[in-house]
């Protein structure tokens with residue numbers, strides 16, 4: 144609470160607490176102010192000595208600060224604000240490293256990670272910085288993307304897997320200030336090589352992204368920032384242009400196949416299925432992937448592969464934090480880890496025939512009825 148008060152209000156607040164404490168015949172506690180008990184005694188004495196004149200407490204809030212500390216605070220705080228605005232990132236690890244370098248450059252001692260965390264929290268409490276919330280729409284289903292908007296949190300939608308998906312009638316990728324789509328060959332709309340797209344209604348973001356994909360260049364001759372080489376080549380664009388026209392039909396076929404899996408497998412108690420494609424639901428899913436959770440997954444995988452059915456355990460059955468090289472060994476996500484032990488992708492693409500889908504369904508049922 145104290146953090147939200149300005150100098151004047153702080154004095155009022157202190158007085159209120161002291162008055163209240165005196166009214167009840169008790170001491171104003173250390174906890175009430177987050178300062179030492181002796182400081183509170185000093186305030187009370189000053190207040191009494193002044194004949195209960197609030198002005199007597201004023202100097203307390205104007206205590207001169209250590210000028211070096213002030214310089215340090217301001218530079219570091221400004222740096223954090225600028226960086227967050229320039230390149231909103233999640234987590235503080237890259238920021239800490241950069242901040243250390245910055246402090247070294249200007250010859251001041253770098254703050255500890257916990258101090259940075261405190262500064263960031265303080266800035267957030269004051270509404271000065273807001274971390275964007277990245278919403279990932281996995282497997283062709285959007286999350287409940289409207290929720291973050293209620294709290295005015297900027298959203299970046301990772302709709303790489305959800306082109307054509309909708310939530311309450313609105314298209315994936317259009318909820319936040321930007322959304323992105325992947326046209327990696329295995330995607331519902333896949334190029335013949337790598338390609339992708341970012342959508343935004345925000346002019347400034349659009350300009351930055353255009354620059355970012357092209358070595359930071361704008362208007363041919365000006366460089367506005369460090370950039371990347373991420374241009375989509377013309378051939379991919381031409382291929383995507385042709386395929387885009389067929390996408391709605393392909394999505395419908397994907398949904399038909401998902402429905403067949405649902406109807407064929409819903410009674411197999413050893414597996415858990417994704418939500419079925421129901422008309423007029425909040426979600427319109429495009430079934431980029433059809434992933435089930437299966438008991439005895441490895442055995443099932445071998446069984447199906449031996450029958451010529453290509454099923455996949457994504458990432459070899461490990462979540463991001465379970466790859467030692469990524470240095471996330473201290474992260475524990477029991478629910479994610481549990482799901483990664485059971486997850487198995489079934490084949491789903493528009494070219495699958497009904498007969499092939501029935502064969503997959505039949506083979507899974509056969510596996511669970513024969514083996515136990």
Ligand SMILES: Cc1ncc(COP(=O)(O)O)c(C=O)c1O
Pocket residue numbers: 279280281301302303304324325326327338339
């Ligand atoms: C959810 C999600 N985000 C991002 C990406 C990355 O897309 P790309 O491979 O086109 O860079 C993918 C690709 O599979 C994805 O599924």
